[in-house]
Amino acid sequence: MSGVYKITELVGTxxxxxxxxxxxxxxxxxxxxxxxxxxxVVGESAKIREGKIEEFQVKVKIGFKLER
Amino acid sequence: MSGVYKITELVGTxxxxxxxxxxxxxxxxxxxxxxxxxxxVVGESAKIREGKIEEFQVKVKIGFKLER
Amino acid sequence: MSGVYKITELVGTxxxxxxxxxxxxxxxxxxxxxxxxxxxVVGESAKIREGKIEEFQVKVKIGFKLER
Amino acid sequence: MSGVYKITELVGTxxxxxxxxxxxxxxxxxxxxxxxxxxxVVGESAKIREGKIEEFQVKVKIGFKLER
Amino acid sequence: MSGVYKITELVGTxxxxxxxxxxxxxxxxxxxxxxxxxxxVVGESAKIREGKIEEFQVKVKIGFKLER
Amino acid sequence: MSGVYKITELVGTxxxxxxxxxxxxxxxxxxxxxxxxxxxVVGESAKIREGKIEEFQVKVKIGFKLER
Amino acid sequence: MSGVYKITELVGTxxxxxxxxxxxxxxxxxxxxxxxxxxxVVGESAKIREGKIEEFQVKVKIGFKLER
Amino acid sequence: MSGVYKITELVGTxxxxxxxxxxxxxxxxxxxxxxxxxxxVVGESAKIREGKIEEFQVKVKIGFKLER
Amino acid sequence: MSGVYKITELVGTxxxxxxxxxxxxxxxxxxxxxxxxxxxVVGESAKIREGKIEEFQVKVKIGFKLER
Amino acid sequence: MSGVYKITELVGTxxxxxxxxxxxxxxxxxxxxxxxxxxxVVGESAKIREGKIEEFQVKVKIGFKLER
Amino acid sequence: MSGVYKITELVGTxxxxxxxxxxxxxxxxxxxxxxxxxxxVVGESAKIREGKIEEFQVKVKIGFKLER
Amino acid sequence: MSGVYKITELVGTxxxxxxxxxxxxxxxxxxxxxxxxxxxVVGESAKIREGKIEEFQVKVKIGFKLER
Numbered sequence: 133m134s135g136v137y138k139i140t141e142l143v144g145t146x147x148x149x150x151x152x153x154x155x156x157x158x159x160x161x162x163x164x165x166x167x168x169x170x171x172x173v174v175g176e177s178a179k180i181r182e183g184k185i186e187e188f189q190v191k192v193k194i195g196f197k198l199e200r
Numbered sequence: 201m202s203g204v205y206k207i208t209e210l211v212g213t214x215x216x217x218x219x220x221x222x223x224x225x226x227x228x229x230x231x232x233x234x235x236x237x238x239x240x241v242v243g244e245s246a247k248i249r250e251g252k253i254e255e256f257q258v259k260v261k262i263g264f265k266l267e268r
Numbered sequence: 269m270s271g272v273y274k275i276t277e278l279v280g281t282x283x284x285x286x287x288x289x290x291x292x293x294x295x296x297x298x299x300x301x302x303x304x305x306x307x308x309v310v311g312e313s314a315k316i317r318e319g320k321i322e323e324f325q326v327k328v329k330i331g332f333k334l335e336r
Numbered sequence: 337m338s339g340v341y342k343i344t345e346l347v348g349t350x351x352x353x354x355x356x357x358x359x360x361x362x363x364x365x366x367x368x369x370x371x372x373x374x375x376x377v378v379g380e381s382a383k384i385r386e387g388k389i390e391e392f393q394v395k396v397k398i399g400f401k402l403e404r
Numbered sequence: 405m406s407g408v409y410k411i412t413e414l415v416g417t418x419x420x421x422x423x424x425x426x427x428x429x430x431x432x433x434x435x436x437x438x439x440x441x442x443x444x445v446v447g448e449s450a451k452i453r454e455g456k457i458e459e460f461q462v463k464v465k466i467g468f469k470l471e472r
Numbered sequence: 473m474s475g476v477y478k479i480t481e482l483v484g485t486x487x488x489x490x491x492x493x494x495x496x497x498x499x500x501x502x503x504x505x506x507x508x509x510x511x512x513v514v515g516e517s518a519k520i521r522e523g524k525i526e527e528f529q530v531k532v533k534i535g536f537k538l539e540r
Numbered sequence: 541m542s543g544v545y546k547i548t549e550l551v552g553t554x555x556x557x558x559x560x561x562x563x564x565x566x567x568x569x570x571x572x573x574x575x576x577x578x579x580x581v582v583g584e585s586a587k588i589r590e591g592k593i594e595e596f597q598v599k600v601k602i603g604f605k606l607e608r
Numbered sequence: 609m610s611g612v613y614k615i616t617e618l619v620g621t622x623x624x625x626x627x628x629x630x631x632x633x634x635x636x637x638x639x640x641x642x643x644x645x646x647x648x649v650v651g652e653s654a655k656i657r658e659g660k661i662e663e664f665q666v667k668v669k670i671g672f673k674l675e676r
Numbered sequence: 677m678s679g680v681y682k683i684t685e686l687v688g689t690x691x692x693x694x695x696x697x698x699x700x701x702x703x704x705x706x707x708x709x710x711x712x713x714x715x716x717v718v719g720e721s722a723k724i725r726e727g728k729i730e731e732f733q734v735k736v737k738i739g740f741k742l743e744r
Numbered sequence: 745m746s747g748v749y750k751i752t753e754l755v756g757t758x759x760x761x762x763x764x765x766x767x768x769x770x771x772x773x774x775x776x777x778x779x780x781x782x783x784x785v786v787g788e789s790a791k792i793r794e795g796k797i798e799e800f801q802v803k804v805k806i807g808f809k810l811e812r
Numbered sequence: 813m814s815g816v817y818k819i820t821e822l823v824g825t826x827x828x829x830x831x832x833x834x835x836x837x838x839x840x841x842x843x844x845x846x847x848x849x850x851x852x853v854v855g856e857s858a859k860i861r862e863g864k865i866e867e868f869q870v871k872v873k874i875g876f877k878l879e880r
Numbered sequence: 881m882s883g884v885y886k887i888t889e890l891v892g893t894x895x896x897x898x899x900x901x902x903x904x905x906x907x908x909x910x911x912x913x914x915x916x917x918x919x920x921v922v923g924e925s926a927k928i929r930e931g932k933i934e935e936f937q938v939k940v941k942i943g944f945k946l947e948r
Contacts, residue, residue, distance in 0.1 A: 748890055748892050748904055748905055750891075753889075
């Protein structure tokens with residue numbers, strides 16, 4: 133890596149798994165950000181309803197290169 | 201959320217994945233606790249035997265509303 | 269557990285999931301280390317390319333018993 | 337302090353302030369626990385609705401002496 | 405919660421209290437962001453002048469839902 | 473380990489040493505909990521009186537298997 | 541800021557609120573220290589008696605400029 | 609400081625030193641942000657190639673005042 | 677506790693045990709400070725020489741009441 | 745200290761005390777490593793069996809000088 | 813090291829680099845403290861003015877031996 | 881990155897600067913390890929003698945690819 137990178141923090145959600153929740157966050161970010169390079173998981177949680185996990189939530193920090 | 205919530209800490213286990221281990225913890229808690237609302241993952245580990253992961257372990261904090 | 273254990277830190281990678289990345293790290297370690305007993309996940313990240321997660325990365329600490 | 341103490345984790349809520357949210361958690365705990373001795377704040381958050389803080393939330397750990 | 409959320413980090417200030425400083429941060433964010441859902445306090449500080457607290461400062465992370 | 477484990481947090485005290493304070497917490501827990509499996513030390517402190525340590529305090533998290 | 545600053549750690553207490561407890565710590569420090577510039581809150585706790593919060597406690601680090 | 613501040617997270621890089629990497633992040637931010645006030649270093653790393661440090665990387669949080 | 681407390685950080689050492697090292701720190705502090713109330717252990721380490729622990733080191737924060 | 749040091753992470757165990765567990769880790773390391781200089785305690789835990797502490801466990805990081 | 817050590821926390825500043833800021837803190841401390849033995853960096857920050865780093869700031873904890 | 885990486889922890893030292901201390905650690909590691917890819921700084925400290933910084937110390941974690 134060279135140049136300068138910006139880090140943005142998102143929470144992705146999925147009824148299926150933590151991995152899918154991370155993918156959802158990246159897919160949403162891809163609509164407005166280019167040159168994404170990495171993500172770091174900074175938190176995992178879930179919503180519970182009627183005694184079952186209804187939704188997996190993954191908080192991620194995504195790094196992308198700033199275009200000059 | 202309103203009112204007061206209690207947080208209980210559990211470790212769920214599964215031979216399959218971290219997600220299943222989290223589900224196991226929630227299923228066990230559902231036997232004695234009502235009104236569970238969320239969980240936060242506070243640790244992930246695994247037992248290894250003969251060079252392979254035998255069991256995924258997820259430590260979770262589960263929040264549930266206290267009934268008045 | 270009794271005796272003395274050593275802890276080694278590895279990063280496993282997988283195009284599929286965090287769980288597979290953890291398994292990759294353990295499989296690699298099994299080539300040179302015996303008596304592995306547990307692992308602790310100390311970080312989760314991913315490589316992104318062209319707006320998609322290309323590779324899941326899991327940083328683990330693996331504990332194994334020292335042979336006397 | 338002497339003897340053995342148990343620690344329980346609660347989230348109190350209040351529309352007014354963090355201090356009132358902490359008081360709400362203690363008041364609820366007082367219904368079932370005696371000999372509470374101290375609390376430690378381990379997290380502060382809030383629910384936002386229509387651009388305003390609707391509810392203050394304080395996560396506390398409360399210590400109380402076990403009766404023999 | 406479902407969908408994807410973005411997290412933005414702000415510092416609010418107030419001569420009165422930590423709670424008012426948090427409200428100031430939310431009020432400022434409301435000028436440009438819709439669908440704010442929660443905030444988490446990640447730091448509290450204060451400016452001191454002539455031996456007195458002149459200004460309370462609260463660092464918050466605000467989560468809001470991304471519109472599709 | 474397999475199944476689901478619960479974690480309870482206690483503070484044990486002893487005039488003698490940190491180790492004795494940990495033992496006191498376990499002994500107290502043994503009155504009401506079966507199948508305790510491990511403890512993790514999460515804090516060590518002491519009470520001082522007249523310039524001397526009067527009491528050692530150890531905060532522990534104890535894990536025990538839930539019976540089905 | 542320029543020059544060198546010293547940081548001192550205090551715990552202020554108040555029956556009223558966390559903010560008043562912070563003010564108490566600053567007022568006490570003002571008796572012996574000049575040129576205080578900022579404080580950072582590093583812990584919040586409370587003493588409970590008879591099921592109610594009796595005293596709010598705020599642990600602060602205060603920074604002040606060293607006079608040359 | 610008074611008013612409301614926003615915090616943005618960047619990674620600056622430099623072949624020379626950590627200080628130059630921090631300067632690179634600030635210079636890049638200056639192209640789009642005004643009223644920058646402070647930065648906090650939240651991580652330092654480096655890329656290694658052929659047994660030598662090729663690039664210093666500094667992760668910073670930059671605070672700037674929001675214009676009203 | 678009421679009033680204002682000051683916290684001082686010390687490292688005590690002992691060839692015997694961590695507990696003795698903590699006692700050494702308190703004994704030294706008692707020469708210049710009155711009204712010590714509590715200590716918190718914030719680090720434990722040791723010096724090794726010729727393959728053996730030569731000295732136990734305990735880093736403590738000691739709280740004492742400021743006299744008015 | 746001068747030169748370059750390597751850090752290795754071990755878990756020592758003892759039925760007696762945390763101090764003995766640390767000594768066990770150092771004794772084991774001494775079989776293969778020379779020039780050990782210091783250790784830092786990074787975790788303390790215990791195994792419980794039939795309501796009693798059966799084994800104290802201390803996780804340490806040991807620093808030793810690399811020979812040239 | 814043997815005996816008892818005290819730890820003092822300072823912030824040094826420099827227009828040049830983090831290393832010079834650390835040196836400034838040590839030089840100031842040397843005016844009143846003898847037998848300084850080590851420092852640990854616990855924070856790095858900078859003041860920004862007109863889009864450039866104006867001042868590097870390093871927060872350090874300095875350990876020094878207490879004279880008997 | 882793909883495959884499996886190992887992480888090793890070292891402390892580099894230099895009389896000149898933190899950057900040089902990091903370089904020293906990498907140079908030493910290069911004698912026995914190939915395919916080093918990155919380092920992360922996990923601690924910065926210094927030895928003080930006669931009121932001056934005598935030696936900068938940087939604790940790093942170095943990641944390198946395991947050869948198959």
